[in-house]
Amino acid sequence: MKFAGLLVMPAGFFLSIAALVLFPASNTAARTAFVLCGLAVEALGLVVAVRGHMEEQGKNRQ
C-alpha cells in the first residue's frame, strides 16, 4: 500500500508540469487550478502511503 501511494505521487507532479505546457500564460486561473489538482493528487498519494505505514506499524507493535 505504501508503494501504491508513492507511485501515485509522480502522477501529480506530471499533472502540474502539464498545466504549464498546455495552458498559455494568459490563462492563469486554469493553470493554477491544474497545478493545485496536481498537488491534490500528490497529497492523496501521500495519505495512502502514510496509511500503509500505519498498517505496518499496527502489525509490528511490540
Add this chain to the structure above:
Amino acid sequence: MIPNPAPVMTDATFALTLVLLLLAPLAIAGMALVNTGLGRSRSAAQALLGNLAIVAVTAIVFAVLGATLAGTLGGLGAVLHVAGRSFGWVGTGPLLLGGFASASGQSQLALLFEFLAVAMAAIIPWGSGADRLRLAAGCAIAALLAGVVFPLLTHWVWAGGWLSQLGVNFSLGSGFLDPAGAATIHVLGGLAALAAVWIAGPRKGKFPQGGFATAMPGHSAVYILFGCLVALVGWLAFNVAGALLWMHAPLAALPVTAVNTLLSASGALAATFAVTRIRFGKPDASLCANGWLTGLVASSACAAIVTPAAAIVIGVVAGIITPLLVEVLELAVSIDDPSGAITVHAAGGLWGLIAAGIFAPQAGQLVAQLVGIATLLGLMLPVLYLLFWLVNRVVPFRVEPDGERLGMDLHELGGGAYPEFVIHRDDSYR
C-alpha cells in the same frame, strides 16, 4: 551551455560572501548539537561522529560526482526541449572539480555554498534515525544525496535548470525562488528523513502493543538549546550569502535579510512557547527548540524576499505548526522521528516556500513556488524512498536488536560518550 544572467560580482561582494560562507558551517554544527541532544545518552558519541562522517562523505562524493551533475550558471548542461520550451535538467561539467581553480569567483563561491548545503541536507535524516540507524547507513544515505539527488535538485533551482527558468519560460514570477536552501537543503533533507525512518522503523519500545507511544525525551536540553543559538549564526550567514549568490541582492538589502531571519525564528519560538504553555501547562524546551529551528528553516525561503512584518507572521505560523505536527506524526501516524526533522525541515521548508509565493511582489510567483513544491513531493519523495529501499538491501539501515539494547555507542564504537556516568536501565526493554 546554461545562460548566466548574474551580474559580475565586485571584489567587496566576493569578500563578504566568502566570509559569510566561512561562518555558515555553524548552522551544521548547531544542527549536529541539536540532533545529538535529542537522542539518548548511550548513542551520543555515535550521533556526533555520524554528523562528522556525513560531512566528510558528502564533501568527497560531491567533489567527485555531485558538482558535475549540479553544474554552474554559464557552465555545460543537458537540456530537454518540450513544446518549444527548454528544460535544463542536469549539469555536465568536468568531473572531480576540473577547472574549479580557474572558474569565476562567483562560480567558486556557488560551489562552496553547495558543498555546505549538501552536508546540511545529509545530516537531517541522520537526526531522525537516531538510536537505531547504523553509521554505515548514514554514510550511504549521505553519499546518495551528495552524488545524485541533491545535485539534480540544485541544478534545477540554482544553476539555471528548469525550475529557475519558470519565469522566463512560463511567465511565472521570477521562477522558483529558494535563496538559501529551503527546498534544496531542508525539504529535501526532511523528505529523506521521512523515507529513512519509514524504512528503518521506530525505536524498540516506542510504540508498544496496545498502548500509547512511549515518551523518549532527548538526553541533553543544554545541547539542544545551545545548538539553536549556534545554528542562528550559521543561518544568518547562509541566508545573507544565499541572497548575494542566488538573488544578486544589493549590499543595502542584506541587513533586512538578516533581520527577517531573526524575526522569523523569534516569531516561531514565541508561538511554540505559547502553544506548549497552553497545551501542557508549561513550555516544552525541546519543542521550543524545534519551533526556533522551524522559523529559521522557513526564513531560508523568504528572508531575502519579504518585509519584516511578513517575516514575523511566517515565523508565528511556523511556530504554531511545529508542536501540533510533531504530536500528530508521533501519536496519530506512528512515525518515530527523535529530532523532529520531518516537521522542522520538511514542513517548515514547505511553509516557507509557500509564504515566499504569497508575500512576493511578482505576479505568478505563488504558482512557481507550487510547481517547485509539486516537484519536491511528487518526484523527490518517491525517488528517495525507492533509492533508500534499494540501499537498505545492501547496507541495512537498522542496527541489530542487541545493538539497540546496548546503545549505539557501545555497539558501534566500543565506548560511550560519558564513560564516567552511570547508565540507567531503560524501562522500555522490560
